[in-house]
Amino acid sequence: MSQEKPLILVTNDDGITAPGIRALIEVMKQLGDVIVVAPDSPQSGMGHAITISDTLFCDQVTVKETFKHKEFSCSGTPADCVKIATQEILHRKPDLCVSGINHGSNSSINVIYSGTMSAAVEAGIEGIPAIGFSLLDYSLNADFEPSKKFVKRITKNVLKNGLPKGVVLNVNLPKLPESEIKGIKVCRQANARWEEEFDKRTNPQGRDYYWLSGRFVNEDEGEDSDEYALAQGYVSVVPVQFDLTAHHFLSDLNNWDLND
Amino acid sequence: MSQEKPLILVTNDDGITAPGIRALIEVMKQLGDVIVVAPDSPQSGMGHAITISDTLFCDQVTVKETFKHKEFSCSGTPADCVKIATQEILHRKPDLCVSGINHGSNSSINVIYSGTMSAAVEAGIEGIPAIGFSLLDYSLNADFEPSKKFVKRITKNVLKNGLPKGVVLNVNLPKLPESEIKGIKVCRQANARWEEEFDKRTNPQGRDYYWLSGRFVNEDEGEDSDEYALAQGYVSVVPVQFDLTAHHFLSDLNNWDLND
Incomplete structure (x- = not known):
């Protein structure tokens, strides 16, 4: 039985020329029809930013690759890329949106700051099954070869099983x-955080400025967390939701003295 | 019995000169010692962005107000402001962080895109009780007077009761x-979303560009959601968590064919 190939939207937050998105495109072309809409420059640490006070450019670019697919370079954030792809570029709702492969971790609390995951979440809000992929190697020359088998397997599972409404995957x-x-x-998201350190310097004009740096602190001793799995040499898959309601605290909160 | 006044960090995403943060400062000065660290320019729609590829400036500014308190203007995002406040400016961990009052809604799915809430979440990650306040009026000339009584009451409750680890409030x-x-x-976060519309234009050089706009769609018919409460004329309080794990989907996901 012949079936239409799935339409797969590929994006990232390191920018359209990053090696990580090239590796992801290569895997996705084995699984469906690929369209790429990705930022024209690195957007790491952008969280779920969207561009509301500025104009957006989104231009088709030529890709020198063996297989033909369309690519668009967008001046906005990863979330912008998903919005503009679904509204202006794609002629039908994609069957899947994948984001990455990020150069660097988006495990545990990093999901909050992650442009990679913001694209996946944006797709999820629009009802598109979505996965963010990140390799624990910040280097521009990171080797994505070992990731491909696992990226393919997880993606095939999502294409086959779908994802429930309101859930995307953080891999x-x-x-x-x-x-x-x-x-x-x-896994579940580990309870971890960054201990910030600011590197304070003085510019040639005598004005103080700072560089943000920090130390990752994992306070989680559970063996079911993503940090634990990664430390043991596993690929971690965390289902992520964007209903942020702390349902477990609703009843306590209702006992507060909020109204006379 | 005399007690030390609580130390309250005030920030926002509309920028340090916005009327909304002025109203918030006024209320907070009735409740504790106030320090303001806020963006030097509007940061709306920034989500949980942080500045990792650029320098940050953070300068003390003079405030022409009757009561004395310290204010700092920061070139970064709301999350940056909280990080730099706790690491570089404050001499002890604040007892509370409040963000806002935002000019415009951060109810339902808007929490994801919200700079106001990203500051509160950042404080929550650092173990500081935190509240984001938003008024459903995008106007720069919004009237914050009616909000003050409710802002004060909710804040007093948080100072008295604290908040559990991993939970902040979205008001x-x-x-x-x-x-x-x-x-x-x-309330719980309503299941709502934006239907994007892009306004496509051509610049004087002949290049196409877009403005993001959109239509808010509330797909939630429940009477326990924030959208419902607001429509009925109530102030909505949603407890927000930053463990994004979709715990309800973990067991299903474990049944997938992820390993041979």
Whole structure:
């Protein structure tokens, strides 16, 4: 039985020329029809930013690759890319949106700051099954080869099973040779945070300025967290929701003295 | 019994000169010692962005007000402001962080895009009780007077009761005279979204560009949502968490064919 190939929207937050998105495109072309709409420049740390006070450019670009697919370079954020792709570029709702492969971790609390995941969440809000992929290697020359098998397997599962409304996947891949990756583990987001350190300097005009840096602190001792799985050599898969309501606290809050 | 006054960090995403933060400062000065660290320019729609590829300036500014307190103007995002405040400016961990009052709604899915709420979430990650306040009026000349009583009451409750680890509050206030506001309601985040529309134009050089606009769509018929409460004339209080794990989907996901 012949079926139409799935339409797959590919984006990222490191920019359209990053090696990570090239690796992701290569895998997705084995699974469906690919359209790329990605930022024209790196957008790391952009969280779920959208461009509301500025204009957006979005131009088709030529890609020197063996296989033909369309690519668009957008002046906005990852979330902007998904919005403009679904509203202005694609002729039908895509069957899947994948974002990445990010150069660097988006595990645990990093999901909050992640442009990669904001694209996946934006797609999820629009009812499109979505996955963000991140490799635990910040280097521009990171080796994405070992990730491909796992990216493909997880994507095939999402294409086959779909995802429930309001849920997208956050996938992080350890920086290991393929033979040392132990498999794929379903996890919860670890309770971790960054301890900020600001590097204070003075500019030539005598004005103080800062560079943000920090130290990652994992306060989670559970063996079901993404940080634990990654440390053990597994690929972590965390289902992520964008209903942020802390349902467990609603009844306590109702006992507060909020009204006379 | 005399007690030390609570130390309250005030920030926002509309910028340090916005009328909304002035109203918030006024209320907070009745409740504790205030320090303001806020963006030097509007940051709406910034989501949980942080500045990692650029320098940050953060300068003390003079405020022409009757009561004395310190204010700092920061070149970064709302999340940056909280980070730099706690690490570089404050001599002890604040007892509370409040963000706003935003000029415009951060109810339902808007929480995802909200700079106001990203500041509150950032404080929450650092273990500081935090509240984001937003008035359903985008106007620069919005009237914050009717909000003050409710802002004060909610803040007093948080100072008295604290908040559990991992939870901050998202408060939205209806655009109504004080006499028409029915009270405060504890709610869950409504299931709503934006239907994007892009306004496509051509610049004088002949290049196409877009303005993002959109239509808010509330698909939620529940009477326990923030949108419902606001439409009925209540102030909505949604407890917000930053563990994004979709715990309800973990067991299903474990049944997927992820490993051979």
